Amino acid sequence: MVFKLKILLYYFGFLLQKKNLRDRNRLLKLRNKRLKRFWRILKRSDYYRFLLKTNTPLHSFPVMNKVTFMEHFDQINTAGIKKSEAMKLALEAEETRDFSPILNGITIGMSSGTSGNKSLFLVNENDRAKWVAAVLNRVLGISLRKRKVAFFLRANSNLYNSVRSMLLEFRFFDLLRPVNTNLILLEEFNPEILVAQPSMLKEIARAKQKGEINLSLKKIISVAEILEPDDKTFFQSVFNIKIDEAYQCTEGFLASSCEHGTLHFNEDFLIIDKKYIDQEQKRFHPVITDLLRVTQPVINYELDDVIIEKKYCPCGNACMAIEQIEGRSDDILRFTDSSGKEVQVFPDFIRRAVITASDNISFYTITQVNSHTLKCFLEQDNHQVGKNIREKVEKNLRSLFSKLSIEGIMFEFINNNSLDRGTKLRRIKNEYSTSN
Ligand SMILES: [Zn+2]
Missing domain, CATH: 3.40.50.12780 (ANL, N-terminal domain)
Structure with missing residues (x-):
């Protein structure tokens, strides 16, 4: 009481x-x-x-x-x-x-x-x-x-x-x-x-x-x-x-x-x-x-x-x-630009590049896995998105990176997103570098 x-x-x-x-x-x-x-x-x-x-x-x-x-x-x-x-x-x-x-x-x-x-x-x-x-x-x-x-x-x-x-x-x-x-x-x-x-x-x-x-x-x-x-x-x-x-x-x-x-x-x-x-x-x-x-x-x-x-x-x-x-x-993506300088890309820029590619994207995750590769998962109503949406997302991201003088980024589109139940969802994450 x-x-x-x-x-x-x-x-x-x-x-x-x-x-x-x-x-x-x-x-x-x-x-x-x-x-x-x-x-x-x-x-x-x-x-x-x-x-x-x-x-x-x-x-x-x-x-x-x-x-x-x-x-x-x-x-x-x-x-x-x-x-x-x-x-x-x-x-x-x-x-x-x-x-x-x-x-x-x-x-x-x-x-x-x-x-x-x-x-x-x-x-x-x-x-x-x-x-x-x-x-x-x-x-x-x-x-x-x-x-x-x-x-x-x-x-x-x-x-x-x-x-x-x-x-x-x-x-x-x-x-x-x-x-x-x-x-x-x-x-x-x-x-x-x-x-x-x-x-x-x-x-x-x-x-x-x-x-x-x-x-x-x-x-x-x-x-x-x-x-x-x-x-x-x-x-x-x-x-x-x-x-x-x-x-x-x-x-x-x-x-x-x-x-x-x-x-x-x-x-x-x-x-x-x-x-x-x-x-x-x-x-x-x-x-x-x-x-x-x-x-x-x-x-x-x-x-x-x-x-x-x-x-x-x-x-x-x-x-x-x-x-x-x-x-x-550590969700901030980090790349090296053409002059060799480290560039931080804040999650919000990635998010915008993805969602403005198509209104049909209902779920996505973008993960930096090494110095130059992004693993991308895109979904439309519980199904994988079509090739044209993937291409649009890639195009948007490439145009963002080129503005930041980041070149040579590889995109790996995956078909499954394995999120362990009970873990927090982070849509944009950096699994490669966590230094500040
Ligand atoms: Zn208020």
């Missing part, structure tokens, strides 16, 4: 603060208040304590990434939990698919990430209550009627279970189950709210289009993978509702979409520094500090994601808006 009360308290806290999100100065004032509270808790972290003593400003704290964050796991967390014991418990839970690893009252979550290296996250009851309250406030919304939520996930966690039994009935759909089984179970459950990644939404949308599944959805929230604009349009036309988005990762609840469909960072509790990765200062890696998480402080953590900022959204939210999440830094 205490836990539910906490959720309610935090929920009303977010609700009351909502008006402050519309004015940049008030937003920053609110965040400073949260930062002061965060500062006090940080004293419990062996890793950060000495930095506090020397009055080091937050932006000068060490920049973390997945590797360093795991390396200093034991010292960073404020709960005295050792990485070895947390990892053991998380792996056991993954193995048995019994998702309830709790150690000294702390929930342990594990994310394999898309590159296969596992990272652990720790949340205590307060962290969880705040997370649930934020998700209820920004994504699910609250209603006095009990609503059913279908949640497609690679692995369940107590973090997600905690939403259950509020005014929501949550059901977890395991992505490792065959798609058809999940579709049957989904129809049986008949949810009002569907939370899933675009690759799963695509399966559901196709089944609906063919009349194989009947659903009465009121809300769809796209998570975990990048929602491509053309997919968003497709889903909206099939389901006939607006598609919402939540940008959430192991490191925190980062952003959610407003009524105009724009993702806004949760800047009232996130401090976001932009580390630009291109000369035009258009694309950046967010370096985040999450003021809500106290068990495992996330400070100056550089995410791999490549973000393009949106300068204006008519909704009036003063939090930074996102034009596009372009994928991760």
